Amino acid sequence: MVDQKDKLHAMRHSLAHIMATAITTLWPETKLGVGPVVENGFYYDIDLGDTKISEDDFKQIETEMRKIISENQPFERSELPIDEAIQWAEKAGQTYKNELLNDLKRAGTTVAKDLDKDELGTITEGDSAVESVSFYRNGSFIDLCRGPHVESTGKVGAFKLMRVAGAYWRGKETNPQMQRLYGVAFATEKELRQYLHMLEEAKKRDHRKLGAELDLFVISPLIGAGLPLFTPRGTILRDELDKFAQSFRLNRGYQKVWIPHIAKLDTYKTSGHYEKFPELLKFTSTESGDELALKPVNCPHHTQIYASKPRSYKDLPVKYLETTTVYRDERSGELGGLSRVRAITQDDSHVFCSEDQVETVFSELLEDARTLYSQLDLELSLRLSFRDESDSYLGDPAAWDRAEAVIEKLAKQFELEYEVGIGEAAIYGPKMDFMATDALGRKTQLATVQLDYAQPERFELEYTGEDGEKHRPVMVHCALLGSLERFLSIYIEHVAGKFPVWLAPEQVRLITVNQEDKTVEFAEGVAQQAKDLGLRVHIDNDNVSVGKKIRNSELMKIPYTIVIGEKEIESGQVTPRVRSDMEVLKPHDSHAIDNFLKTVSNEMKSRTTKTSL
RNA sequence: GCCGUCGUAGCUCAGUGGUAGAGCAUCGCCAUGGUAAGGCGGGGGUCUGGAGUUCAAAUCUCCACGACGGCUCCA
Numbered sequence: 001m002v003d004q005k006d007k008l009h010a011m012r013h014s015l016a017h018i019m020a021t022a023i024t025t026l027w028p029e030t031k032l033g034v035g036p037v038v039e040n041g042f043y044y045d046i047d048l049g050d051t052k053i054s055e056d057d058f059k060q061i062e063t064e065m066r067k068i069i070s071e072n073q074p075f076e077r078s079e080l081p082i083d084e085a086i087q088w089a090e091k092a093g094q095t096y097k098n099e100l101l102n103d104l105k106r107a108g109t110t111v112a113k114d115l116d117k118d119e120l121g122t123i124t125e126g127d128s129a130v131e132s133v134s135f136y137r138n139g140s141f142i143d144l145c146r147g148p149h150v151e152s153t154g155k156v157g158a159f160k161l162m163r164v165a166g167a168y169w170r171g172k173e174t175n176p177q178m179q180r181l182y183g184v185a186f187a188t189e190k191e192l193r194q195y196l197h198m199l200e201e202a203k204k205r206d207h208r209k210l211g212a213e214l215d216l217f218v219i220s221p222l223i224g225a226g227l228p229l230f231t232p233r234g235t236i237l238r239d240e241l242d243k244f245a246q247s248f249r250l251n252r253g254y255q256k257v258w259i260p261h262i263a264k265l266d267t268y269k270t271s272g273h274y275e276k277f278p279e280l281l282k283f284t285s286t287e288s289g290d291e292l293a294l295k296p297v298n299c300p301h302h303t304q305i306y307a308s309k310p311r312s313y314k315d316l317p318v319k320y321l322e323t324t325t326v327y328r329d330e331r332s333g334e335l336g337g338l339s340r341v342r343a344i345t346q347d348d349s350h351v352f353c354s355e356d357q358v359e360t361v362f363s364e365l366l367e368d369a370r371t372l373y374s375q376l377d378l379e380l381s382l383r384l385s386f387r388d389e390s391d392s393y394l395g396d397p398a399a400w401d402r403a404e405a406v407i408e409k410l411a412k413q414f415e416l417e418y419e420v421g422i423g424e425a426a427i428y429g430p431k432m433d434f435m436a437t438d439a440l441g442r443k444t445q446l447a448t449v450q451l452d453y454a455q456p457e458r459f460e461l462e463y464t465g466e467d468g469e470k471h472r473p474v475m476v477h478c479a480l481l482g483s484l485e486r487f488l489s490i491y492i493e494h495v496a497g498k499f500p501v502w503l504a505p506e507q508v509r510l511i512t513v514n515q516e517d518k519t520v521e522f523a524e525g526v527a528q529q530a531k532d533l534g535l536r537v538h539i540d541n542d543n544v545s546v547g548k549k550i551r552n553s554e555l556m557k558i559p560y561t562i563v564i565g566e567k568e569i570e571s572g573q574v575t576p577r578v579r580s581d582m583e584v585l586k587p588h589d590s591h592a593i594d595n596f597l598k599t600v601s602n603e604m605k606s607r608t609t610k611t612s613l
Numbered sequence: 614g615c616c617g618u619c620g621u622a623g624c625u626c627a628g629u630g631g632u633a634g635a636g637c638a639u640c641g642c643c644a645u646g647g648u649a650a651g652g653c654g655g656g657g658g659u660c661u662g663g664a665g666u667u668c669a670a671a672u673c674u675c676c677a678c679g680a681c682g683g684c685u686c687c688a
Contacts, residue, residue: 167685333614333615333686336680511648549649554648563647
């Protein structure tokens with residue numbers, strides 16, 4: 001098994017070399033960057049000066065690659081002293097490789113992050129961190145490379161060039177931008193075809209496509225990019241999800257609050273956001289002269305509710321809950337569908353508590369997140385986001401250490417799978433992020449629980465302790481869904497638009513067989529019964545065929561469709577048509593109308609994903 | 614913001630320099646129906662916007678805007 005994985009890795013890596021070989025054959029002036037293996041394939045960064053590769057060139061490159069593959073050139077490894085390697089790079093005009101080699105010589109690494117830390121600025125003659133480097137040769141192509149590779153170019157499996165993208169040299173925005181050519185590769189043609197097929201399937205459940213088809217949200221270029229507008233159906237989804245996520249915390253004594261969406265700029269100067277985030281959206285009120293900003297976070301507002309009166313240790317923990325929208329000026333190229341937007345609605349909560357209450361508050365939220373996500377059928381894992389050694393964090397380092405220790409302890413206690421992300425912390429404290437895995441196996445951060453020692457300090461929050469002294473509370477930030485927008489982008493794709501009954505914007509559709517008064521009146525009666533049970537029901541009385549209306553209902557992914565005609569009016573029985581994905585025990589039974597509606601209503605209340613019809 | 618691709622009717626798309634098209638949707642008429650598309654007809658486009666080349670531009674060139682895929686960023 002491990003061998004297979006290593007072999008595939010070598011194939012992909014070898015393909016990166018073969019692609020570089022093809023490109024340097026076609027464009028001899030090409031300067032090469034790096035060409036590593038990535039998930040499902042490989043890429044190579046190249047710089048052709050003013051010439052740009054486009055996807056139209058792929059056919060030519062692929063043809064050249066196949067030529068190299070059919071020649072079955074052996075991959076030969078050789079070792080070169082570092083100084084000779086540098087000479088080679090200079091002679092070949094490979095400036096990027098030259099830079100890498102010099103870093104290797106100087107610091108023994110090419111990892112930019114490590115280099116930044118090191119203060120190994122000078123190279124003394126004859127002294128280097130690395131003695132020699134390895135090269136791989138196939139045909140006339142030579143590349144600095146650690147390997148390993150397959151034996152020869154003929155043994156690389158199936159591949160396809162996918163796309164070309166811009167990528168900064170060594171990932172730094174200030175560096176020149178190179179072109180990155182991505183390819184996918186698998187051991188066999190069959191696996192490649194399966195992968196490409198999976199991509200097609202993923203496209204079908206793209207939340208942007210489903211958002212339009214199911215009439216959930218729209219994005220108007222006039223209103224602006226990254227500012228989605230939710231239709232009546234989409235708003236039902238938002239509200240139901242939000243109600244569900246809030247219910248956990250309401251049960252634990254959280255109290256709802258409300259805040260305005262703007263604040264004086266001073267707020268964010270105090271909180272520290274102003275300094276750190278230039279994307280803060282500010283504007284000036286001409287009347288008062290006050291500088292105002294749209295809120296990029298909710299915590300400062302909530303701190304001021306806390307600070308509005310003296311607090312005793314007996315009041316703690318104080319728990320506020322609010323689903324509200326924050327505004328961030330994300331850069332234009334970063335926006336996309338609902339996953340990155342400029343108006344972000346968070347199901348946010350803030351707890352003000354003493355340090356010895358942190359653990360309880362935190363573990364309650366962990367518990368809730370676990371229940372919530374399992375009910376939504378999403379798998380969770382944890383990422384503990386801790387600080388790195390840079391100085392861009394607020395607050396006392398000793399407090400940070402305590403906080404990080406508490407978080408790691410809880411992660412272990414809950415026996416959740418976790419990884420530690422160094423440098424992923426928020427400016428004011430460490431975080432515990434919940435990574436949800438969706439139906440396509442992709443991991444996204446959704447829920448987050450964050451400890452904060454910094455903001456209570458900055459806003460000078462206090463409570464009076466048992467000892468009669470003033471103490472500083474600790475804040476715990478939490479969003480269980482994260483942002484409603486991003487959550488929906490994942491969730492819509494996870495369920496492919498087939499929402500469980502309790503979330504479906506329309507749960508029951510009544511289709512009339514004809515437009516006679518008798519039929520319409522009967523359907524209206526059924527609809528009213530359904531509404532009385534709290535169900536979301538629509539009547540389709542369009543003057544088209546029954547078959548067509550059934551199809552429309554199926555396309556809209558309505559859980560239950562029932563046809564109303566002579567038979568139903570006389571018998572008072574209906575034969576529900578159940579959406580194709582739902583587990584049905586006895587599909588074509590007929591049910592008394594009120595029993596049917598009650599069953600659906602119970603399914604809604606229990607938030608089940610199965611049907612008991 | 615940067616690199617690449619794309620922008621034709623509400624949607625999906627055809628149209629390579631010479632009179633703007635199809636399917637679906639919409640509207641009307643006929644058909645009054647039984648579990649995934651009934652029939653016929655009508656309306657709808659400054660071909661994203663602007664400038665240029667040309668006798669002639671949806672089509673070629675440049676600029677702007679927007680969308681998509683990446684990079685960078687993400688409180």
